[in-house]
Amino acid sequence: MAKYECHLTGDFDHVLDYLDTGILQGSDSASYEDGSDYAQGDFRCAVRVYERYSFSGGNRVSLNLTLVGRGEALFLSAITSGGSQAMFFKINTWGEEAFLDRLRELVESL
Template sequence: MAKYERRFQGDFDSTLSVLHDGVLSGSMSATYEDGSDYVAGDVRCAVRVYERYSYIGKNRVSMNLTLLGHGTDLFLTAITSGGSQAVFFKINTWGEESFLDCIQELVEGL
């Protein structure tokens, strides 16, 4: 498992769109699995789950994105999982880290 978290300023809808489009265009095998949106007053939360095939690790990797927004204050958590071929412990995390690199580059570009 690998994790990336970042607090930053921006527009919730456009940020979510940039992240979604960037994940799907960042890998030929990336798919959008499911998501959920929640609003409580002026706080918004969007959860998105993606999956892709890792050519380096020769396996599938999933990523959960959670974007929390209060006005222009945004907080993103991206967590990847999967990617190991071992039974009792992880022997590689290349696919997970590569999936997170995509998100980090997108957020840094905002």
């Protein structure tokens, strides 16, 4: 499991759409699995789950993205999982790191 978190400033919808598009276009096997949206007043929360096949690991990995915001103050938390082929401990987590690296690149280019 790998995790990436950061504070951002910007339009909630723009950031969410940008990340969604970038994640799905970042891999031929990437897919949107499900999501949830919540809003109360000026507070918003979006949860997205993506999955892709990891050629290096020979398995599927997931990326769970949570974006929360109040106005233009945003916080992003992303956690990957899957990708390990061992029964009792994690080995071969390259696919998780690669999925998260794609998200980091997108965030840094905002």
